[in-house]
Amino acid sequence: MVVEPSWIVSLTEIAEKRGTWPVKLMLVGGENMSEKSRRHVEEIWKTDLYLTYGQTESFGSAGTECNRKNGYHLQELKFWFEIPEPDDQGHGEIVFTTLSRRVMPLLRYRTSDVARFMEGVCDCNLKSLRRISKIVGRCDEMVNCGLGNISPWMFERVLENVSGLAHDWQVLVTRPDLRDAIEIKVELLEGASQDKVERAIRTSLADLFPDMARNVSMGLCEMKVAVAGRGTLRTGRKLRSIVDLRKTLFRAEAAVPSASTA
Ligand SMILES: [Zn+2]
Incomplete structure (x- = not known):
């Protein structure tokens, strides 16, 4: 095949x-x-x-x-x-x-x-x-944020040890307020519990990448695990594993003309 x-x-x-x-x-x-x-x-x-x-x-x-x-x-x-x-x-x-x-x-x-x-x-x-x-990733998927320098292979390893997860996942990097936030979107297998999965993801992150877990516990970066409906993450043929939404935010800010002093 x-x-x-x-x-x-x-x-x-x-x-x-x-x-x-x-x-x-x-x-x-x-x-x-x-x-x-x-x-x-x-x-x-x-x-x-x-x-x-x-x-x-x-x-x-x-x-x-x-x-x-x-x-x-x-x-x-x-x-x-x-x-x-x-x-x-x-x-x-x-x-x-x-x-x-x-x-x-x-x-x-x-x-x-x-x-x-x-x-x-x-x-x-x-x-x-x-x-x-x-x-290990695409150039535009290697992102520096409050969690550290992140790239797709890291999340692949973190999620590898977690049972109850389906194949597809995606990480969104945002900045809701002053700090960066990471949203790990996963799809669950039938019968898997969201609570258990979230706990397992946090434990796995702490085991494999203690620096990142520390950044979360120090409040440098928020981390959220969100469950997406089965088959909803993949909207095209290829799924982008890390999406930096801050770029759109920063671009929008840059486009606002600064106040004139005249
Ligand atoms: Zn060989």
Whole structure:
């Protein structure tokens, strides 16, 4: 099966009730998939799910996992990949140049995807092909706010340990008054209790990112967990995991002409 993550998660929910059929493997791409969702799909279908990386502009896959499922081996015969401005952990925007294409050649095309080159050599047969990590977020999803520097992978990890959650979630960053506020919107599985889920999310955040939990307890940032109706978060094909609504607010403020002193 060659599928998109959200699509295969929905199909798997149906398959859990109605049964599956034998599948050799799944090749999944188009957006990020959490390890929790991958494990769930693999368990139900009793098969391997491999992730691929690419975009419309790369004409499909530019990197693929091998059977180790640990990073994307890059298709370096066709693309030259760079991370021009890595941070201290090596994360940065992936930029690529097409090497052999006559149609729509691209020079240092900015993908907006943030990842890092992986160190060491993979022990599979694709040794000579470098790897990048899973995408940790889009450039416009890495947000600095009262909670700290947040990006989608962090919430993926926080929510991974919480039972009762469906696949989709979204984090909104707002500023209702003077301080930033974070709203974590989640969809619940049938029968899950909102109270329990909220408590589990707060505990998981405190375990994994104590600095952030401290910022909340110090009142630097409000944090709210909100439950959205099943299937309502995803309004388009792709779901933006972190939305900074303060930008709209700041822009509106900037547009107000300052009082004239004349
Ligand atoms: Zn490998």
